[in-house]
Amino acid sequence: MEFQTLLLFTIASLSINLIPGPDVVYIVSNTMKGRMQAGLKAAMGLGVGYFLHTLAAVFGLSALILSSAVAFSVVKYLGAAYLLYLGISSLRNMLRGQSSLTMTAASSSANESIFRQGVVVSVLNPKVALFFLSFLPQFIEVGQGSTSMQLLMFGLLFSALATGCNVVYALLGSWLFNNPKVARYTRVIEGVSGVLLIGLAGKIALSKDS
Numbered sequence: 001m002e003f004q005t006l007l008l009f010t011i012a013s014l015s016i017n018l019i020p021g022p023d024v025v026y027i028v029s030n031t032m033k034g035r036m037q038a039g040l041k042a043a044m045g046l047g048v049g050y051f052l053h054t055l056a057a058v059f060g061l062s063a064l065i066l067s068s069a070v071a072f073s074v075v076k077y078l079g080a081a082y083l084l085y086l087g088i089s090s091l092r093n094m095l096r097g098q099s100s101l102t103m104t105a106a107s108s109s110a111n112e113s114i115f116r117q118g119v120v121v122s123v124l125n126p127k128v129a130l131f132f133l134s135f136l137p138q139f140i141e142v143g144q145g146s147t148s149m150q151l152l153m154f155g156l157l158f159s160a161l162a163t164g165c166n167v168v169y170a171l172l173g174s175w176l177f178n179n180p181k182v183a184r185y186t187r188v189i190e191g192v193s194g195v196l197l198i199g200l201a202g203k204i205a206l207s208k209d210s
Contacts, residue, residue: 002141006157009139013158015196016135017165019090026121027170030114038114039170045118047163052123054155057132058148082134084201090194094187132158 023046031039122128136154140147 005139005141009154009157010161011196012135013161014165015192016086017162019086019190023122023162023166024169026118027166031170036171040167041114042118043163043166043170045115046122046166047159048115048119049122049128050159050162051156052119053128053132054152054159056129057136057155058151060133076137078134080138080201082130084198087194087196087198087201090190091198094191094194097187 026046027039027042030042132155136151136158139154140150144150
């Protein structure tokens, strides 16, 4: 695995995870209705869910790669289209001044384990499964070692980066999203992330490697 590929994967993963989305809403809402510890439990629960999605993607995609190179190429191009969609959506939110993070009154589940709830929220989210299946294959180098090990490594790295970003949101959440001055920075983050994701989608679409 080349260092350039690993670096590109890290940049793309951070770009995606810095965009406030439903997971961040879940984390921040728990932080605001409870304490910092509640947000951290939510972040770790989601992290376990990411790991389970990684395992599912590894087994499913490994079988696909071994069975059909054409099918794998189709998955890659569909994944590139999905990343393009994410990038355009981020730029649209920036231009309209609409952050995807909108805080609402948190529904209560005081007696339920926040950590366990985070795992369930992540595992049962079909969009997370779709994302893993479309994102991870973009960085696989067929013929450069075991595809299963590459998928596992990328999946674990993404899960670690995603969990790290979620922990930061949990630590800063209650202060960050109650401060109206932060809205402008949220727009900047979405704009930069959108450009990076569109660039990544273009690189994949124009690449001659299958």
